[in-house]
Amino acid sequence: MARGRHASEAGRPSEERTRHIFSTIASEYDRFNKYSSMGLDRLWRRTTVRLARLRRSSEVLDLAAGTGDLTLALAEQGRPARVLSTDLVPEMLEVAKTKVAVYEGPTTIEFDVVDAQALPMPDESFDVVTVGFGVRNMPDRSANFSEVFRVLRPGGRYVVLEFSRPLFPPFRVLYHFYLRTVIPLLGEKLTGDRASFEYLNESILSFPGQVALAGELHKAGFSEVTWRNLTFGIVAVHVAVK
Numbered sequence: 001m002a003r004g005r006h007a008s009e010a011g012r013p014s015e016e017r018t019r020h021i022f023s024t025i026a027s028e029y030d031r032f033n034k035y036s037s038m039g040l041d042r043l044w045r046r047t048t049v050r051l052a053r054l055r056r057s058s059e060v061l062d063l064a065a066g067t068g069d070l071t072l073a074l075a076e077q078g079r080p081a082r083v084l085s086t087d088l089v090p091e092m093l094e095v096a097k098t099k100v101a102v103y104e105g106p107t108t109i110e111f112d113v114v115d116a117q118a119l120p121m122p123d124e125s126f127d128v129v130t131v132g133f134g135v136r137n138m139p140d141r142s143a144n145f146s147e148v149f150r151v152l153r154p155g156g157r158y159v160v161l162e163f164s165r166p167l168f169p170p171f172r173v174l175y176h177f178y179l180r181t182v183i184p185l186l187g188e189k190l191t192g193d194r195a196s197f198e199y200l201n202e203s204i205l206s207f208p209g210q211v212a213l214a215g216e217l218h219k220a221g222f223s224e225v226t227w228r229n230l231t232f233g234i235v236a237v238h239v240a241v242k
């Protein structure tokens, strides 16, 4: 019990922490992602794009886009009309811009520094909103869910890719061991910043499970919420329909 309380305290996000962590690790973020997920992050993003059910005419807002991997997957795989790629931390978006510079497909990709908890966009301005591994870092998740509901057009989809709860208890124990031991070591090796990776782990461990997250999305007004577990529930993709 005490351990649980400590974990949620240690993993509690704050804007200051987010800015510090992601501006510090921006240049190494992609390498860390690739090694820590053993390449699975690409598959997780692919499924996320499929569940977005994009059309050629779709206008998409990618929140907490970071170094742009989900933005690029949306453009390359889904080929919507437009993706607005946004993040709170400019250093992360600068990496995204260099990657998108070589994209030659039909999608218009634009960037903006935006706090996903207070969106500057007008009501009903997007068909799809996506977020990959970003919601966990927001101190006010419910503000984000309400804001996304506001900017989505009727029938629009909010597609949330996030770490979740592995369903099979023995596997969960192994996974938590991996999070608490391997990830801080790998983070320290690649970026020299062990503390940030300890925080990231705690934020995973204290994040709500599949059912609880779906409940929060319902509470924000979404009419239909479903999810798909990937890699035994290490991550889940929730789809909330306005």
Ligand SMILES: C[S@@+](CC[C@H](N)C(=O)[O-])C[C@H]1O[C@@H](n2cnc3c(N)ncnc32)[C@H](O)[C@@H]1O
Binding pocket: 018, 022, 063, 064, 065, 066, 067, 068, 069, 070, 086, 087, 088, 089, 092, 114, 115, 116, 117, 131, 132, 133, 134, 137, 138, 139
């Ligand atoms: C783990 S990275 C995920 C990046 C990318 N979506 C991906 O799939 O690799 C989390 C990102 O969330 C961003 N972030 C955290 N809080 C945010 C907020 N309130 N508004 C917008 N972005 C935020 C961070 O700056 C960081 O780039």
